[in-house]
Amino acid sequence: MKRPLKKGVSGTGETRKVQEFLKALGHYKGALDDDFGPKTEAAVKEFQQKRFVTGIVNEFTYDALEEAFAEKNPPPVPLTIKEKQTFLKAKGYYLGAIDGMFGPSSKKAEKDFKLAEGLDARTNMRAALVKPDYEGVTSSFLRLGQYYDSVYPKKQIVIHHTAGGPSATATKNWWDSNPQRVATDFIIDQNGSVIRVFPKGYWAWHIGLGRPDLDSQAIGIEVCNYGYLTKQGTIFRNAYGGIVNNVYTLAEPYKGHVYYENYTDAQFASLDKLLRALIDEYEIPLNKDTFKAGQGGIFELMPEASSGKKGIYAHGAYLFGKTDMYPHPKLLSLLKNL
Numbered sequence: 001m002k003r004p005l006k007k008g009v010s011g012t013g014e015t016r017k018v019q020e021f022l023k024a025l026g027h028y029k030g031a032l033d034d035d036f037g038p039k040t041e042a043a044v045k046e047f048q049q050k051r052f053v054t055g056i057v058n059e060f061t062y063d064a065l066e067e068a069f070a071e072k073n074p075p076p077v078p079l080t081i082k083e084k085q086t087f088l089k090a091k092g093y094y095l096g097a098i099d100g101m102f103g104p105s106s107k108k109a110e111k112d113f114k115l116a117e118g119l120d121a122r123t124n125m126r127a128a129l130v131k132p133d134y135e136g137v138t139s140s141f142l143r144l145g146q147y148y149d150s151v152y153p154k155k156q157i158v159i160h161h162t163a164g165g166p167s168a169t170a171t172k173n174w175w176d177s178n179p180q181r182v183a184t185d186f187i188i189d190q191n192g193s194v195i196r197v198f199p200k201g202y203w204a205w206h207i208g209l210g211r212p213d214l215d216s217q218a219i220g221i222e223v224c225n226y227g228y229l230t231k232q233g234t235i236f237r238n239a240y241g242g243i244v245n246n247v248y249t250l251a252e253p254y255k256g257h258v259y260y261e262n263y264t265d266a267q268f269a270s271l272d273k274l275l276r277a278l279i280d281e282y283e284i285p286l287n288k289d290t291f292k293a294g295q296g297g298i299f300e301l302m303p304e305a306s307s308g309k310k311g312i313y314a315h316g317a318y319l320f321g322k323t324d325m326y327p328h329p330k331l332l333s334l335l336k337n338l
């Protein structure tokens, strides 16, 4: 403090701090405006009641304020090991027993969590651990061994559809029953609900080029959808022969197909919300010129995708034979409006 703070002094930044302390201690109800007016003075006097009442904040009063504030707002209580294990278990990083023993698997879990969340030593672990995942996303993890439990930074978001039925859980169960470790971070059910199938930061195969450098750094999202359909008289059949009623007809064929199962509005709404959260968290740039059907767009082969350039891509940007997701006009406008 350069000089004592008293009525009439303003704009130093220090008065604001004093007002914060006084407010937290219940003596001040005014604005934190850095203006040492009558209300601030009255609050200082009230605080000084049991001391020497001057209405002036000198070093002594400032220290007393700081001390009283610290007493009322103690630093968070450190987590017990069992608490930490419980939280890390809920987030999927810890799979062992809640035994209060901070062994190698507990240590790995904590390290992975911090890495995935970009936390440093000063982070309040309790606050970070109780913070929920993205809004509307439920965790439903695959068995260990169905994904790779090492954390990588994320540079790309790849949007897929499952070429399967409406249920996110059924897709997850299918992945769980296959040894290839194929999965995406998220699955969007036909009803719009979203599940996360392995902890944040970890990875599994979903691009199909056999390149761990790509898959480990790409967040995958699967939208439950049968994909392209075949017209047979007046009915539409999916690749398994089942009849599909909710058909979308593209104005221009996409990779030889005009009929696709329609994505639902609930899926678009969830995809929009999820993409917004992810691009914000991982600072994914939006190359809006590429959000279009046809050459130069993310639905056709793009060298940028397989070179690992940051961005959002459809699976078709990596592999010519992939039709997921297809360039539905609502998807294009969703991407353009991100």
Ligand SMILES: [Zn+2]
Pocket: 159, 160, 161, 206, 315, 322, 324
């Ligand atoms: Zn795909």
